[in-house]
Amino acid sequence: MSSPRLKLLLTHDQISARVEELGQTIGEDFPTNSSAEPLWLIAALKGAVFFQVDLARAIDRDVGLGFVRASSYGTGATSSGDVRVTVDLEDNIAGAHVILVEDIVDTGYSAQALLDRLAAAKPRTLRLAALLDKPSRRELPITIDYRGFEIPDQFVVGYGLDHDERYRNLRDISVLSL
């Protein structure tokens, strides 16, 4: 899929190499592979699914996969504080090690709403993995424990990230001129 509106930012090879590194780090941080210390990767639908499954395969231990979704009800294209959880967690993560997996942290409202939701389920530990970080747009202080890449304030698509549901299945990440 090529388009004059797309400018390559991160190749699939760069993304894969970074995801491998993050997976290794997570494996080292949660080395006890037993039913007493389950590890869950909870993806923020829909964009983080590609990252979630690649990250899961890069972690050398058992991982559970779960899903949540936050939707912003603000006006306009950008997020606002009015974020609601529209797809809720189905799994019991009480007492488990839990990592929320986000495609991108922009203002931070979505990640914060989902972290609050997961914290209410009483995990043993709760961390955040985000493939992309746009710190220039942050409105809430968010700690990203496992970060793929910091990117400038541009709208990107591919590797799960969409614009009106398009471009998610691109293997690379590109800047989309809007």
Ligand code: IMP
């Ligand atoms: P937030 O502003 O941190 O709450 O981010 C909300 C959501 O906006 C993210 O989870 C993405 O789905 C979407 N988003 C933010 N920036 C981009 C982008 O550059 N490309 C595609 N989606 C984005």
Ligand code: MG
């Ligand atoms: Mg989106």
